[in-house]
Amino acid sequence: MRxxxxxxxxxxxxxxxxxxxxxxxxxxxxxxxxxxxxxxKGCRKCCHTPAHNIEASVLEMLPLSIHIWQSGQEEYWLQKLSETRPEDPCVLYIPNPSIKSEGGCSKYTWRPLLCRLFGFSAVTDKQGKPVVALCKKVKQLNPDLEAKIQCLIDGGLKVPINSHFAERVSFLNPFFGQTLYPINEAFRLALEVVGYRLTLISRHTTLFR
Structure with a gap:
């Protein structure tokens, strides 16, 4: 734990x-x-896309990578990442609903910023006004929903603004937080960084034991 x-x-x-x-x-x-x-229910459309369409920083993938190293799964995931092609989906994606019926992410708790914001956030227009950004599939099935939600936002309902959270996260760590990569690449880099950092900590602990 220490x-x-x-x-x-x-x-x-x-x-x-x-x-x-x-x-x-x-x-x-x-x-x-x-x-x-x-x-x-059971939708996984946002995950069913090439990984280069989902971007994350190394910083955003560090919590998951630490969890992976903690649980001794680093070799499995590094191997899986080494076998992916640019057009492949995120390695965390589970396409089969019989394996995970509620959604497609195998590490949902540790998902990065974009995956948290998607479908439940807003962008800003030229006047800085928040404009809700719904999932395309939800809009198709509920044609009137976008206007109803926008009316609530115009009336003062708080909604996460994509750009505000993205900027805030990027400045938490200028080195690991400001460059965005396709999610598989960000995950691989984060796993490698955590492995290297663990080696340094282990050596330092041994040295001063």
Missing amino acids: EVEKLFSSFQGLQELLTTYNELDSLITNFKAKTQLDCL
């Missing part, structure tokens, strides 16, 4: 990232409750 604490504290902004995620999750929970908006 090694994990050292690992977390060794990365600038990592604890703040988790705090930001908690804040965002609470905001989205309230937004969903007030709008009755939710993902379609």
Whole structure:
């Protein structure tokens, strides 16, 4: 446990990232409750896309990578990542609903920022006004929903703004937080960084034992 604490504290902004995620999750929970908006049951459309369409920073993938190293699964995931092609989906994606019926992400708790925001957030127009950005499939099945939700936002309902959270997260760690990669690449880099950092911590602990 102490090694994990050292690992977390060794990365600038990592604890703040988790705090930001908690804040965002609470905001989205309230937004969903007030709008009755939710993902379609069993849908995994947003995951069913080439990984280069989903971008994340190394910082965003560090919590998952630490969890992976903690659970001794690093070799499995590094091998899986080495076998992926650019057009392949995210390695965390489970396409088979019989394996995971509620959704397609095998590591949902540790998902990066974009995956948290998608379908439950807003962009800003030229005047800086928040404009809700719904999932295309939800809009197709509920043609009137977008206008109803926008009316609530115009009336003061708080909604996560994509660009605000993206900027906030990027500045938590200027080195690992500001460059975005396809999610598989960001995951691979984060796993390698955590492995290297663990080696340094282990050597330092041995040296001063």
